[in-house]
Amino acid sequence: MPVKPFHLAWFLQGSSAQGWGEPWTGHIGRSWMVPELFLDLARMLERACFDYILLEDSSYVGESYGGSTEIYLKHGLAVPRQDPSVVAALMTQVTSRIGIVPTFGTYAYHPYLLSRLVATLDQVSSGRIGWNMVTGSSDFAAMNFGMNGMPEHDLRYDMADEYIDVCRRLWNSWEPDAVVADEENGVLVDHAKVRAVNFEGRFFKTRGPLNSGPCVQGQPVIAQAGGSPRGREFAARHADTIVANVKGIAAMKAYRDDVRTRMASLGRDPESCKVLFMIAPILGETDAEAQERKRIRAARAAETIPQRLAFLGKITNIDFAKLPLDEPLGALTTNGHQQSLDMFLRKAGNRTLREAMTDYNATELSVELIGTPDAVAARMGEVMQEVGGDGFLFSLPNVSRRVLAEIEDGLVPALQRRGLARAGYAHPHFRDNLLAF
Numbered sequence: 001m002p003v004k005p006f007h008l009a010w011f012l013q014g015s016s017a018q019g020w021g022e023p024w025t026g027h028i029g030r031s032w033m034v035p036e037l038f039l040d041l042a043r044m045l046e047r048a049c050f051d052y053i054l055l056e057d058s059s060y061v062g063e064s065y066g067g068s069t070e071i072y073l074k075h076g077l078a079v080p081r082q083d084p085s086v087v088a089a090l091m092t093q094v095t096s097r098i099g100i101v102p103t104f105g106t107y108a109y110h111p112y113l114l115s116r117l118v119a120t121l122d123q124v125s126s127g128r129i130g131w132n133m134v135t136g137s138s139d140f141a142a143m144n145f146g147m148n149g150m151p152e153h154d155l156r157y158d159m160a161d162e163y164i165d166v167c168r169r170l171w172n173s174w175e176p177d178a179v180v181a182d183e184e185n186g187v188l189v190d191h192a193k194v195r196a197v198n199f200e201g202r203f204f205k206t207r208g209p210l211n212s213g214p215c216v217q218g219q220p221v222i223a224q225a226g227g228s229p230r231g232r233e234f235a236a237r238h239a240d241t242i243v244a245n246v247k248g249i250a251a252m253k254a255y256r257d258d259v260r261t262r263m264a265s266l267g268r269d270p271e272s273c274k275v276l277f278m279i280a281p282i283l284g285e286t287d288a289e290a291q292e293r294k295r296i297r298a299a300r301a302a303e304t305i306p307q308r309l310a311f312l313g314k315i316t317n318i319d320f321a322k323l324p325l326d327e328p329l330g331a332l333t334t335n336g337h338q339q340s341l342d343m344f345l346r347k348a349g350n351r352t353l354r355e356a357m358t359d360y361n362a363t364e365l366s367v368e369l370i371g372t373p374d375a376v377a378a379r380m381g382e383v384m385q386e387v388g389g390d391g392f393l394f395s396l397p398n399v400s401r402r403v404l405a406e407i408e409d410g411l412v413p414a415l416q417r418r419g420l421a422r423a424g425y426a427h428p429h430f431r432d433n434l435l436a437f
């Protein structure tokens, strides 16, 4: 079979004290407010020809573990988080080809405000913006915006279906050639090409047109990560790219096949959406060095069980501090990230919470990748052959310039030598590069 390149993206855990407590992070505990590290990251990943950087976000301080904010604040677990739109805008100004994908929760913005914000970002980036469209999952986040709690899980997706419909109408309210800038006749905008939007649905109401002008890409790239059956249906309907955390090649293939089948039955071309799987490769100059780094990471993971339980509790709204560490887990349910909880429970099986947590998320996400850049590149190629496509989303807990350099100057050149990663961008706009192969 001919070698086909695949897509690469980076999952940045929000704008924050990245890799706090990890080696090689300099003075990150104090320097995070000024985003030099994130701007360097954007420059480096663009030199490595990544498709995009996805900026995670959640608009609240965790309080699930033991009913306290302490563990979250003490260890910098998903806090502090700067507003992703600001960091995204700054990233667009130091790059010219890579896609930038901030996360915005549909519970936190009126669709008009969101459409305008994303359209503006698409303009200032010259057509390189995506939106990681999340419905939110935490009652604490909902309360920060005046609600009593999050709507029920599947209802959130029903609301999001209507939400994106409103956004698309607003983005379409300007024809691409509405701005004529005709100096001779003194016409900036052809008013006949800017249409009213009067929308009144089950959940949202707005008028239009948008006052920010058209998106450069027409519509921004939509990224989505719904993992439950309802979430997948939503993503299959709307997304240009899906980021997925499923374990093992069989599950990856099944996930992608499922999304593509859903897309086809919705009348969409499955090639018009790229599914990227989460990975956290550990590289070394030799295999032995990489294995030693894995050992250090695993030892670190064993020491940080409460922190990692607090993180899982944050996205599932479960207080894991209340559960005995040395007993098997009972049945647990969530109105938060259903897929993350299902995956954890499946992995835990009959083991105790402590045992289950010891290796959870330690080094593998979708597949384990450990070794020299060449060996990891070869393995990534094999995995993609078996899954069928479309690429990988790097999600590393220890973001630093050193780790980024290992990927830019070690792993990506090894992928490029094999024809598995692009060596240059073919198009100026994000979606065109995303759908180029």
Ligand SMILES: Cc1cc2nc3c(=O)[nH]c(=O)nc-3n(C[C@H](O)[C@H](O)[C@H](O)COP(=O)(O)O)c2cc1C
Pocket (backbone or CB within 6 Å): 011, 055, 056, 057, 058, 103, 105, 132, 133, 134, 135, 136, 137, 153, 224, 225, 226, 227, 228, 229, 230, 231, 232, 243, 244, 245, 278, 336, 337, 338, 339, 340, 393
């Ligand atoms: C790679 C990845 C990135 C995600 N980023 C965010 C995020 O930034 N903010 C957020 O609220 N949820 C985020 N999510 C959660 C998803 O939006 C979704 O709620 C989750 O995958 C569970 O889907 P489900 O409820 O359909 O099972 C992310 C999920 C994945 C797999």
